[in-house]
Amino acid sequence: MDFVCNIPFISILLSLFSGTICSVLPGRAAKWVNTAVIVSVGIMSAILLVYVNGTQESFVYMMGHFPAPWGNEIRAGVLEAGMALFFCMIMLLCMWGGRKKLDEEVEESKHNLYYILVNLILSSLLALIYTNDLFTAYVFVEINTIAACGLIMIRQIGRTLEAAVRYMIMSLVGSGLLLIGICMLYDLTGHLLMSNIQEAVAQILEEGTYTVPLVITMALMVTGLAIKSALFPFHAWLPDAYGYSTISSAAILSSLVSKGYIFLLIKIIYRVFGFSVFHDSHIINVLFVFGLAAMIFGSLSAIKESDIRRMIAFSSVAQIGYIYMGIGLGTKVGMIASIYHIIGHAAGKALLFIAVIGLTDASGFSRSFFDLDGAAYRNKIAGIGFTVGALSMVGVPMFAGFVSKLLFAQAAVNNVGKLMPTMIVLAVSTILNAIYFMKTVIRIYTPAENTEFAVIPLKREKLYGVAVVLFVILNITLGMLSQPVVDMIRSGLEMFA
């Protein structure tokens, strides 16, 4: 075994250990540890990606001295390595963009606690990406849930506390359903390792015993993960949690935490039940319908909102709907489109959150729509960032959002039964997206007549500017050079099965 194969293990343990280290460091040192860990994990994941792309084979890594069904095991392929690299990039930029705001909004003595949360979120995301064992996945889902609550409430105002309580209740319902599902699946198959469960599931279907509990197990696990990633009817916790927490938390929650659960769901679909079993069950149609509903209702709620940050939060509901719609199409292209949208939406939504905070700061910290006139002139870099993010969300060519919409449309063509509803909802949702995003872009570029708000010079916020520029570059790269990414996802999905 090559030394490179140790990288998944090293990245999980490094980020876990750095959380422990940060607990005894002062805030400033913890900040550097955090940055160093994210950067080094990102570099290692890039090396791993190159290696796996060369061999074109996934590998399993034994966690301990005992082979798989007895001991723990993690697994890495092209898709896993690519996701790890991408999550690290987004997380680093989110932390940079929100750094100044974090210093203002969070008490000095609690800064190191914030970096502990971020490190542990990173490690749990990596574990969710690499895991090959359902129970390991559940343990790290727990870490992810609790740390996300901490991210929401570390800025202690009334609304964030309420949002954290809501998030916790909904998220624990999701965890509970997932856990019940895992327990029943263990009872039916006698295994926790993904590949063994898949064999046992195939056997169950062949013999025809236990098919009823199998379908219910599948439904429970899918529902649990859908609640945790805020699919449409379960999205009530989302606007407050994203709208009032400190800005790096909002960006990390919307672009990484919920995406980690969706990635786990895709992994479960492919590696636990098998894609064809999932495709033949009717759960896929339920996901499809709720995905379509989310695309419409999320956008409608966003149009009604006059608070800009809550508007962006509601737009997340719509975008999560796109991802579930792609999964619900039940074709391979649909799955590729969903995973591409996970990436594209993460890059766009994090950019929007980071850009919005610059605009509201330039408008006297007011989040109301009516104070934002001309904000893009007062904080130029934030204005550019917001425009790029909005164009990407709407799906204008050259930006990341366009590619995923194109892929969704292609995927719908492969599935004749679901073609019409997909196309219609896709068109309607794009128009609704355009309504509220373009409205905002026009407003921030409308010169204000007599404004008392001062211009924020770029010199004062160097790190913020760098983060926004890198986000913009990332978005345009994803939009222009989409083919390598799509190829990577395709070969990664082939390694899954």
Place this chain on the structure above:
Amino acid sequence: MSRKKTEKEYQKSFAYYFFRWLNGEKDEYLGEVEITPKEPYRETEEEKRARIRGKRAIFLRLYGAKKTRAVRAFELFYKAASVVFCGILICLLLLTVSYLPPTGAADKPVNNEVSERYIENGLQETGAVNIVSGMILDYRAFDTLGESHVLFIATITVLILLRLDKKKNDGAGITAEQAELNDAVYEPKSDTILQTAAFILVPVIMIFGLYVILNGHLGPGGGFSGGAIIGAGLILYLNAFGFEKTERFFTEKTYKWVSFGALSFYCLAKSYSFYTGANHLENIIPKGTPGAILSSGLILPLNIAVGLVVACTMYAFYVLFRKGGF
């Protein structure tokens, strides 16, 4: 009539106190226990109205919605719908359980090669007599590593929520000093019954906790349960003797460094065994003779580390909930 003791001497003797106590003439503890019952909270009609008004104002400001008839109707519908939904979910789950393989059947899918190897080879492969310990700390140690970090992250979030800053006071909250004063008012001081009971119980609890931790690889027990017992003992000690006594050996610094030390030992030790295991290198940690106290390789030190983390977490939770700081 002769008396061996004068009246004055008699009043100092044990018999005098005993008979007075027996006849109910004097309460020995009167004046020694500082606990004073709080006035029961009574709300006047005026205050009640003000409270309801305030609540409505907050609701209006937060959500910008008045409780109109439509909202009320929706709330009623919401409650009814949630009850119906929960009923359906319960029925569905019960129905599913009836389809599951029967408990205790020999041909149940869970009775497969996995549990077979745990039971048959567990002793030779891990060196632990207690199969459960061998399983959670050796076979599936990665899950347990995650689980102890769940505890760690839970303490961190409670710290974020409840720790009060020494200096800052943002108007609504209270400072650490005020919390200290509040604690002094509301908590009993030098309660003799509690102190006597704690004096007897705490050493026993501590020793039992240590036994459960150290014996984890030989019999029922382990780090999680033993740590919880020790944490409970610490909380009892704190309640009986107050913060002044506990602060001599347990401050925030102690908590920080003990849990840091335990978790980093856990992390590093397990990283070593993961690394050697995956790369098929020799593990130099000896297994020892099964049944001896120093046996089963890393399981004993790991149990100690987990026990320390759990005990510190329990104690820290209690302290934070009581006065928002150590």
